[in-house]
Amino acid sequence: IRLSDIAAALGISKATVSLAINNNPKVSEKTRQKVLKKIKELGYVYNRGAAGLSTGKSNTIGLAVHNLSNPYFTEVCSAVESVLSDKGRMPFLCNTHESLDLQKKFIEALIEHRADGLLLCPADQTTIDDLQPLFTRNLATVLIARDIEEAPLDFVGNDGRKALKLVSEHLIKLGHRRIAMIGGGQHTSVSISRRAGFLSALESHEIPLDESLVVDCETSPAGGEAAIVEVINSPDPPTAVVCFSDLIALGVLSGLHHRSYVPGKDMAVVGCDDIEEASRGYVQLTTARIQKSEIGKKSAEMLLERIAVPTLPPRRILLEPELIVRKTCGSRL
Structure with missing residues (x-):
């Protein structure tokens, strides 16, 4: 089946059929639908590779x-x-x-x-x-x-900087002064900007940075769960944790539950992204919505x-x- 067969069956030009297939606004929606219907009836398969050679698209x-x-x-x-x-x-x-x-x-x-x-x-x-x-x-x-x-x-x-500054300052307003950050690294623009937002919040409220509380990990629940163990076992653990992403935060919450910590009571946790699971009743994660x-x-x-x-x-x-x-x-x- 060729374009010319479709055109002959509908009594229109081959050019009109081609324009209809490519959603060209010069062809009415009524004509386009007729072309698509006939294509389906005849089993025609449009060769976009060949068409691309002639149109450049x-x-x-x-x-x-x-x-x-x-x-x-x-x-x-x-x-x-x-x-x-x-x-x-x-x-x-x-x-x-x-x-x-x-x-x-x-x-x-x-x-x-x-x-x-x-x-x-x-x-x-x-x-x-x-x-x-x-x-x-x-x-x-x-x-x-x-x-x-x-x-x-x-x-x-x-605006990753603003996102992490929002959740970090929320913790500070709740009275937290010893706050950890988990995840992110410093290899991408997102990780750099989010880390900068966390540091900016601390600086704005004259809270000194304890570098031992900045723990990088894989951006996954498994990474977060492993990192929170290191944080909890530190000589002077924080009262709150800012997570680079919600995926990391989910792992942090799991790690806390495994150690009988109640999130929000024994240790505050916030994330970033607001993925769908963050709003679930069994999670209820405070986060920055992206x-x-x-x-x-x-x-x-x-x-x-x-x-x-x-x-x-x-x-x-x-x-x-x-x-x-x-x-x-x-x-x-």
């Missing part, structure tokens, strides 16, 4: 994140897919697992298959040099969540704009976090 978008098992990215990716599918675009997903090599191979594959653009949450320790193929081939790219210093690319993320769906939506919209007008100057969107108070901080026990 594939209608495909790459989407790479570093940890798809993180509920944060489930929301981001879902919002991205919704926007792209509404515009007739097909996202291809890569879970890089923080691998620079896998990220490189995905970028190379996108270029090879003539993808129209890339939405990228860079793997840990990505530098501007790692992104050179994007600049060489002029692949439209928007960075998500993690920024890359000096990269002339569009970016959509959250606009995850909005990050996905705006990044997809920005990429489509970049594809349409490649000469636009680089743009940045930094979304505001919100303090969400629940039981684990102790103020609602």
Whole structure:
């Protein structure tokens, strides 16, 4: 079955069929639906690869994140897919697992298959040099969540500094002065900004930093559970814990329960992200809400704009976090 067969069956031109398949606004919705119905009836499969050679467009978008098992990215990716599918675009997903090599191979594959653009949450320790193929081939790219210093690319993320400062200052207002921070590291823009927010809160209230209470760990519940053991067993344990993310906080809460600590009573705990599980009755985690769906939506919209007008100057969107108070901080026990 060829395009010409579809056109002949409907009594329209081959060009009209092609425009309808590609969601071109020059074709009415009524005609487009007729074309799609006939395609289904005849079993026609559109060869986008061949079409891409003639049009220079594939209608495909790459989407790479570093940890798809993180509920944060489930929301981001879902919002991205919704926007792209509404515009007739097909996202291809890569879970890089923080691998620079896998990220490189995905970028190379996108270029090879003539993808129209890339939405990228860079793997840990990505530098501007790692992104050179994007600049060489002029692949439209928007960075998500993690920024890359000096990269002339569009970016959509959250104000991580403000997020951690919000939850840290909430603990300080509740009377805590000895506060630990668990997780984050210092390898990405997110980890750097969130750590800076925690330190800023301490400094604003003239609370000295005890570096022994800053404990890095894997960004996972298992990482948080292991880290809280180290914190509890320290010579002078804190009264409160700020976690880099909700995933880490879930592990911290589990570790406290295993040692018969009551979160919010024996030790206050706060997180960051407000993933779905944070609001469950058995968790009730105080956290900073990150606009995850909005990050996905705006990044997809920005990429489509970049594809349409490649000469636009680089743009940045930094979304505001919100303090969400629940039981684990102790103020609602």
